[in-house]
Amino acid sequence: MLGAAAFDEIARGLRASASLKAKADIGLAARRLGLSTADAVPVGDDCAAIPSGDGWLLLALEGFMNGFVAGDPWFAGWCGVMVNVSDVAAMGGRPIAVVDAVWADGEEGAAPVLEGLRAASERFGVPVVGGHTNLGCDRGQLSVAILGRANALLTSFDARPGDRLVAAIDLRGRYREPFSNWEAATDAPAARLRGDLELLPRIAEAGLSAAAKDVSQGGVVGTAAMLAECSGVAMEIDLDAVPRPADVDLDRWLASFPSYGYLLAVAPKDVAAVKALFAARDIAAAEIGEVTAGTRVSVRSGERSETIWDFAQASLITTRERAGA
Known part of the structure; x- marks a missing residue:
């Protein structure tokens, strides 16, 4: 106490x-x-739960603070997958795939972020299936989105x-x-x-x-x-x-x-x-x-x-x- x-x-x-x-x-x-909590897909959950067949598709996105991406780029890439699969799990779902958007000052700046993304993708078993890349920026930035599916919702x-x-x-x-x-x-x-x-x-x-x-x-x-x-x-x-x-x-x-x-x-x-x-x-x-x-x-x-x-x-x-x- x-x-x-x-x-x-x-x-x-x-x-x-x-x-x-x-x-x-x-x-x-x-x-x-x-938007509001009264919408068909209410705002406030870890993912948007979209009715699909006898379950729900789960859609979420995470964006990362510039200071985090600059200070620990490999871990920022890892977190791009990790926090998204966690959001899907929080809704009672299982992940399907992620897409990423990476901004960096050249290939060297993007490399550790992409390596972290790849490592987490392989470890969690969630494929990266596409995204957006811009290597002509003055700083690193990262956003990652995920698609999942739930049979029963939390x-x-x-x-x-x-x-x-x-x-x-x-x-x-x-x-x-x-x-x-x-x-x-x-x-x-x-x-x-x-x-x-x-x-x-x-x-x-x-x-x-x-x-x-x-x-x-x-x-x-x-x-x-x-x-x-x-x-x-x-x-x-x-x-x-x-x-x-x-x-x-x-x-x-x-x-x-x-x-x-x-x-x-x-x-x-x-x-x-x-x-x-x-x-x-x-x-x-x-x-x-x-x-x-x-x-x-x-x-x-x-x-x-x-x-x-x-x-x-x-x-x-x-x-x-x-x-x-």
């Missing part, structure tokens, strides 16, 4: 998180495009009051300095990576959860906030229960982007089964909170509790209208 001063400092840091506040850019773009819109919030995170890694990326994939064998991702569609198809989200740059609490907003619910997260490496400070961990990390809303009767699936593959999984009716995302440690975001006061990523907003 955190001491009072440590808890207050962490709560202040979460409320002021630049990574969390940056998620508001999603809502701004959605408003400009005239969405950001189906967490319900009474559900438990389960976090599943691969702790077998280390930081990829100087960024807050918890890197747990580049040294892992292909069979392990693919098998770990397969857990999410298995959970969806077994009906063990209907709502999930990939832990992103917003960290565990920021990701929970996005899930709560899309589902129109409140969440309280027990910071003492969040799985983390023994030698990593909690404040840094809560701002970290794990290679493999998911939040799932799970009915109480299914929590043990979900945790057991992850444990069988040596992935840390724990019940870290609860879903309730309301508009607030809060954190607690022991008897102390603080609100991090109240959707009645301000939206985060959606254009959903809230009472009192």
